Amino acid sequence: MSNNIKIKVKNYGFYYGKIKVLSDITMDIEQNTITAIIGPSGCGKSTFIRTFNRMNDLIANSKVTGEVSVDGINIYKNNVDVVELRKKVGMVFQRPNPFPKTIYDNIAYGPRLHARYSKQKLEHIVEDSLKKAALWDEVKNKLHTNALELSGGQQQRLCIARVLAVNSEIILMDEPASSLDPISTQKIEDLIDELKENYTIIIVTHNMQQAARISQKTAFLLTEKIDEPARLIEYDDTNKIFTNPGDKRTENYITGRFG
Amino acid sequence: MLWMEKFKKSKFRIFKTFLISKFVFINGIISIVVLGLILAFLIYNSLKFFSSYPFFDFISGTRWSPTVNEKFGFVPLMVGSLEVAFGAILIAVPLGIGVAIYIGELAPRLVRETLKPIIEVLATIPSVVLGFIGLKTVVPFVKNIFSLSIGLTALSGSIILAFMSLPTIISISEDAINAVPNGLRNASLALGANKWETTYKIVVPTASSGILAAVMLGLGRIIGETMAVLMITGNSPRIVFSWLQPVRTITATIAAEMGETVQGGLHYSALFGIGLVLFLVTFLTNFTADRFVNRIRNII
Numbered sequence: 001m002s003n004n005i006k007i008k009v010k011n012y013g014f015y016y017g018k019i020k021v022l023s024d025i026t027m028d029i030e031q032n033t034i035t036a037i038i039g040p041s042g043c044g045k046s047t048f049i050r051t052f053n054r055m056n057d058l059i060a061n062s063k064v065t066g067e068v069s070v071d072g073i074n075i076y077k078n079n080v081d082v083v084e085l086r087k088k089v090g091m092v093f094q095r096p097n098p099f100p101k102t103i104y105d106n107i108a109y110g111p112r113l114h115a116r117y118s119k120q121k122l123e124h125i126v127e128d129s130l131k132k133a134a135l136w137d138e139v140k141n142k143l144h145t146n147a148l149e150l151s152g153g154q155q156q157r158l159c160i161a162r163v164l165a166v167n168s169e170i171i172l173m174d175e176p177a178s179s180l181d182p183i184s185t186q187k188i189e190d191l192i193d194e195l196k197e198n199y200t201i202i203i204v205t206h207n208m209q210q211a212a213r214i215s216q217k218t219a220f221l222l223t224e225k226i227d228e229p230a231r232l233i234e235y236d237d238t239n240k241i242f243t244n245p246g247d248k249r250t251e252n253y254i255t256g257r258f259g
Numbered sequence: 260m261l262w263m264e265k266f267k268k269s270k271f272r273i274f275k276t277f278l279i280s281k282f283v284f285i286n287g288i289i290s291i292v293v294l295g296l297i298l299a300f301l302i303y304n305s306l307k308f309f310s311s312y313p314f315f316d317f318i319s320g321t322r323w324s325p326t327v328n329e330k331f332g333f334v335p336l337m338v339g340s341l342e343v344a345f346g347a348i349l350i351a352v353p354l355g356i357g358v359a360i361y362i363g364e365l366a367p368r369l370v371r372e373t374l375k376p377i378i379e380v381l382a383t384i385p386s387v388v389l390g391f392i393g394l395k396t397v398v399p400f401v402k403n404i405f406s407l408s409i410g411l412t413a414l415s416g417s418i419i420l421a422f423m424s425l426p427t428i429i430s431i432s433e434d435a436i437n438a439v440p441n442g443l444r445n446a447s448l449a450l451g452a453n454k455w456e457t458t459y460k461i462v463v464p465t466a467s468s469g470i471l472a473a474v475m476l477g478l479g480r481i482i483g484e485t486m487a488v489l490m491i492t493g494n495s496p497r498i499v500f501s502w503l504q505p506v507r508t509i510t511a512t513i514a515a516e517m518g519e520t521v522q523g524g525l526h527y528s529a530l531f532g533i534g535l536v537l538f539l540v541t542f543l544t545n546f547t548a549d550r551f552v553n554r555i556r557n558i559i
Contacts, residue, residue, distance in 0.1 A: 053449060055449060058448070083451045084451075086449055086450065087451045090450070091449040093445060093449075097440070097442035098446075099443060099461055099465070100465050101464075109450060109460070110451065113451055114451060159446070162450065163449075163450070166450055
């Protein structure tokens, strides 16, 4: 495993209006690694993961403090092009959200936004992305049917393929399997594991077994008192977090004593 | 066995349910029967006209001159109606969808929350009032800007009808845009699309069935509207292929002439005849629109 640092978070804080929800997070995320973010409901895991592609920009009155750098560039500097950032940092959401278009058009949507491709090139991108997302064999004969006819698990893999099609380097996943059945979840997990060869993956999950199964690094966020922002309690190798956590609070959480 | 006792007592409830379901059923049936009666009434009253006046002369006749020489040519009225309606649609659809997109996607919260109720209130202005306003504003405006001798033209009618249908088109289109799941917007933005690309590539296509329904309902209002067009289109039943000339629509013809006819006479019956045609046209428009809307809805 390479130890190249892909993302650096330094003294990061996040405000909804005047309310501080995340405070003082500092962590380095390694390239080609799956990093899991765990923590109880409402502790700001989703808010945190949306930091990396600046989806929080959409929230009125939100404010970011500290520094988040991707490949050495602070993405919260004024001159950063959000479109370029979001090409580099793709996102898969909790609920599968394919566009009400054909499977083909779903995949081609991103590439078409960013460049003019020939038909052959586009077909190649679509096939390639679907293959990488382990969906090609299931849909190759019905590329031009509506994506909403796919099952939930297939839709979620389609959403992953959609991200792969724009050549993202980092993939953010916000509880990607929480609305899926166990078999679909298994397929998504296998896929995530394969993808780490070429991508840096950050995954928010509720499910601690899932974090333990698929990630190499785990970060544990926790709001200790109501009205206080959540903090990063512990960040370490997943093995260590789940077998020998360095913090009592982490141990309590992963052994299911609260949360 | 207390629960069994309760179970027995519920006979009254069964009776009540029976009554309610019958009541609802009767209401439903009444509305259908009334609709059928209206159609029967139209057919019955126009029977005299269709049996004595050659149908071909009616449908292809180019002169509507009922009192002078009893010519009942439908073409001038049809052309008048189509011209006014087409013009109104041409103005109202782009404007209405544009406003709906602005309110639904771009406007700040405060603007959205004040603008939408105001637009919905506009729909309640009686058409005779709008016709009067049109007579005092749109008609002189059209007259001056095109230096015409008279401002009572098809274009004036189109403009007023466009404004009449705008609240419907805006309000329902905006509802459709609002109903587009936020997940789709987020997915598009996260793929690097900007706000505008997200709006016209994802939001509007997803809302298209609702927008189409909005346009169809607007069209329904336009075709059926009588008072305003009667007041400002000039009421000249001649075939003109210009928006800057007076025309007369089907609806205005019925409203203008019904008072002068002899009840049971040929002219009277002819007016019911064109009423029947109008009914069929609007019915078919709505029917096809409805099927079209359903088909799109199934895809989404």
